[in-house]
Amino acid sequence: MKEKTIHSLTAANEITHVELRNLLIFTVVISLFLSLSQHIADSVINSDGILYLYLASLIQEGDWQSATKAYNWLFYPYLISQISTLTTLSLEYSAYILNAFLTALTCAVFIIIVKEFAGKNKILLYCASLVILCYPNLNEYRNMVIRDHGYWAFYLLSVYFFLQAYKKTTLRAVISLTFFTTLATLFRVEGIIFLLLPLLLLFRSVSSAGKLTIATTLILLVTLLSTLIYSHNYEHINLRGFTKFDQIEHILSSFGTSVSSALNSTEKFINTLSPQGFSNDYAFAVLAFLFILILLTEIVSATSPLYAIFLVPALFFSRTTVNHQVIRPWAYLIAIHIIILVGFLSSRYFLAGRYPIPLALTLIIPLPFLLQLAYQQLQKKAFSPIQANIVKITTVLFIILTLDSLISTGASKAYLKDAGQWIAASNKNQDISLFTNDQFVSFYSGHQNGKRIREPRFKAVIQKINNGKLNQFDLLAIQVSRKNTTGVSTLLNSLKTKPVKIFNNRKGDSVLIFKQ
Numbered sequence: 001m002k003e004k005t006i007h008s009l010t011a012a013n014e015i016t017h018v019e020l021r022n023l024l025i026f027t028v029v030i031s032l033f034l035s036l037s038q039h040i041a042d043s044v045i046n047s048d049g050i051l052y053l054y055l056a057s058l059i060q061e062g063d064w065q066s067a068t069k070a071y072n073w074l075f076y077p078y079l080i081s082q083i084s085t086l087t088t089l090s091l092e093y094s095a096y097i098l099n100a101f102l103t104a105l106t107c108a109v110f111i112i113i114v115k116e117f118a119g120k121n122k123i124l125l126y127c128a129s130l131v132i133l134c135y136p137n138l139n140e141y142r143n144m145v146i147r148d149h150g151y152w153a154f155y156l157l158s159v160y161f162f163l164q165a166y167k168k169t170t171l172r173a174v175i176s177l178t179f180f181t182t183l184a185t186l187f188r189v190e191g192i193i194f195l196l197l198p199l200l201l202l203f204r205s206v207s208s209a210g211k212l213t214i215a216t217t218l219i220l221l222v223t224l225l226s227t228l229i230y231s232h233n234y235e236h237i238n239l240r241g242f243t244k245f246d247q248i249e250h251i252l253s254s255f256g257t258s259v260s261s262a263l264n265s266t267e268k269f270i271n272t273l274s275p276q277g278f279s280n281d282y283a284f285a286v287l288a289f290l291f292i293l294i295l296l297t298e299i300v301s302a303t304s305p306l307y308a309i310f311l312v313p314a315l316f317f318s319r320t321t322v323n324h325q326v327i328r329p330w331a332y333l334i335a336i337h338i339i340i341l342v343g344f345l346s347s348r349y350f351l352a353g354r355y356p357i358p359l360a361l362t363l364i365i366p367l368p369f370l371l372q373l374a375y376q377q378l379q380k381k382a383f384s385p386i387q388a389n390i391v392k393i394t395t396v397l398f399i400i401l402t403l404d405s406l407i408s409t410g411a412s413k414a415y416l417k418d419a420g421q422w423i424a425a426s427n428k429n430q431d432i433s434l435f436t437n438d439q440f441v442s443f444y445s446g447h448q449n450g451k452r453i454r455e456p457r458f459k460a461v462i463q464k465i466n467n468g469k470l471n472q473f474d475l476l477a478i479q480v481s482r483k484n485t486t487g488v489s490t491l492l493n494s495l496k497t498k499p500v501k502i503f504n505n506r507k508g509d510s511v512l513i514f515k516q
Contacts, residue, residue, distance in 0.1 A: 014226045015122040027111060027129045028104040034133070034406065035100035038143040044413040045092060049145025050443045050452040053091045056080040057450055060091070075186035076147035095145045100151040103142055107132045109156040109438070110361065114368050117330075118323040123375060128368040134398065135364070136304045136405035137357055148354050150187035154180045155194070155358050159333060166329040169201055177201075190340050190471050200332060295338075295345055299363075303354035307364050307395055318369035333362050411482075411507040413440060418443025419477060419503040419511040427475070435470050437461050438479040441511060445477070458487055465494045475515060482508030 015023070045053070051070075055077035058067040067074055084094040107129070114128040132138070141148065157180040165173035178198060185191035300308045337359035345351055374391060377383055383391060416438055423434065423445040434447050442453045456464075461478060464470050474493070480487040488510065492498070495514055504510035 010111040013122045014120045015115075015125055018179040019122060020112075020125065023125055024108045024111060025131060027107050027133065030133055031104035031107045032100050034139065035096075035103055035142045037098055038139070038406065042143055042408050042413070044417045045443065046144045046146070047439060047452065049092075049095065050439060051451065052077045052080065052147070052335065053095060053443075054089045054450045054452060056084065056095070060085060073103060073147075073189060076150060079150075080476065092145075096143075099142070099145065099149045102153045103138065105153040106138065106149070106156055106361075109153065109160055110365075113156060113160050113163070114365060116160060116323075117318075117326055117365060117369075118321055119368065121372065121481055122369055124372040127371040131307075131364065131367050131371060134402040134405075135307070135361075136401050137302055137353075137360065139402070139405035141354060141357075146354065147187045148357070151184050151191060152361060154184035154187065155191065156196060156361060158197070158361065162201075162333070163326050163329055165201055167325045168324075174198065174201065190261055190343075193336060193340060196336065197332075200329075214460060251369065291345065294349065294351065295341060298351040298353070299341070299356045299359060303360040303363055304401065306394070306401055307360075307367060308396075310367060311363060312368035314366040317373050318366045321369060322366070323514055330365070332360070333358065337362060411509060412505045415505045415509065415511060416440040416479070417444050419501075419513065420446075422501060422503070423475065423477060423513065433472065434475045434477065435473040436477040436479070438477070438502075438511065441477050441479065458484055462490060463492055465491075473516060475513060477511055477513045478507070479511050482510075488512065 011223055055071050055074060058064070058070070059078055060081040067077070071077075079098055080095045083089070083098055083262060084091045087094065087097075089097070109135075110132040110258050111125055111128045119128065138152075158177055161173050161177040161180060164170075165177050175345045178195070181191060181197065184194065302366065303311070337356075341351065341356055341359065344355055376514055377387075378391065417440060420441045421444050423441070434442075434445060436442050436445070436447065437456050437458065439453050441457055442448065443450055447453070458478075458480065461470075465476075470476060478491055480491065491512060497514060499512040500515050501513040502510060503513075
């Protein structure tokens with residue numbers, strides 16, 4: 001494509017303050033609608049959500065001691081409990097409302113970050129709204145009650161003010177950066193690593209011609225000093241419910257041990273393939289390759305393969321329009337995220353799918369520039385036949401991936417919720433004992449005050465029934481997977497009675513409820 005076409009990205013049609021405000025409002029409204037539609041499509045809480053709502057119930061009752069014993073980072077459940085108290089809504093609905101607004105905030109902040117990358121063009125910011133609203137991984141997590149929603153939102157806000165402070169270090173930008181980084185940390189403890197950002201600002205200002213004001217310097221130093229003091233002495237300070245720094249300490253202290261253990265395991269595996277021992281020298285290379293493969297796979301998966309494919313061309317075509325002042329801080333953010341992921345991966349050689357999403361949100365910032373360029377070329381009909389076909393295929397894939405992230409095609413868990421609610425409604429005024437092998441049935445039945453239970457395997461349940469260890473329970477609610485083709489018949493033969501109620505989904509999973 002011609003260079004003059006690239007330069008046209010910064011042409012007329014700059015967005016006004018009113019238009020930007022309207023775009024942000026529009027994005028927030030659409031995001032809230034998407035969150036609502038996701039909840040309507042699948043209203044069954046996730047496993048982590050059961051834990052957070054249980055913690056929120058303890059906090060709401062004022063039982064901080066039990067809450068801190070159950071978990072040691074309580075800001076997210078605390079917010080849920082406060083929303084529930086203020087609105088009189090249930091804890092579950094309060095959590096969904098909180099998540100919906102945090103996700104909407106994430107979408108809105110993404111747009112203003114793109115604007116900070118020299119994105120004053122109206123079409124470009126519309127493209128930014130489209131990219132973030134259709135981002136598959138964000139949409140897939142919309143309906144999950146997880147603290148990551150707050151982490152993502154406030155991390156992006158800290159990114160916005162970091163970019164502003166990097167371009168011009170003002171007191172307002174530094175205070176805002178510190179404040180939103182602290183809020184992000186209150187959701188996920190690894191956010192504390194981003195308090196390195198003020199340190200980067202301090203070093204940059206000292207090494208460059210520009211000078212910091214005394215007030216700004218004091219804010220930077222106080223922030224760093226406070227972080228170091230608390231992270232080092234948090235056990236003695238004992239802020240109840242906020243003592244998870246040992247997780248970071250454990251990762252840092254066990255890094256060498258974890259790598260050494262993994263290396264020994266790799267050597268043993270290689271020895272089974274080559275008993276002569278000639279291949280031991282390759283153990284480190286094999287381990288490093290596996291490590292990098294897992295890391296790259298999870299990053300690409302979190303970014304979305306389609307988004308990841310277009311990152312390189314997006315960087316290439318946006319190189320003349322992006323404010324070069326933001327390239328280095330953007331690279332710093334990517335580097336910090338990789339360090340965080342390496343820490344997680346080295347400790348367990350596993351990454352949860354949502355861990356790389358903050359990195360993915362950082363990586364996809366240039367994508368709206370490529371989308372805007374494609375739109376301009378389409379308007380001018382400047383695509384060659386091959387380019388036109390690529391655009392058509394990409395558009396179809398984009399629509400398919402967006403719909404796939406918004407429409408659940410997996411097995412419905414609604415039958416578990418229905419079973420739990422039926423048990424709760426049928427025994428509302430009765431003090432009954434319940435045994436179930438499913439945490440969702442337990443949660444919706446109100447069993448153990450909503451505490452998340454351990455799910456015994458089906459074989460273990462059958463053994464308990466045959467050994468008479470479940471005779472003391474008034475109700476049994478046994479979940480049987482569709483994959484267990486003989487499960488129902490085995491259960492009926494063991495209990496020698498018919499269920500009073502059966503709930504199932506279209507795939508063949510079921511919950512059988514028995515009275516004893």
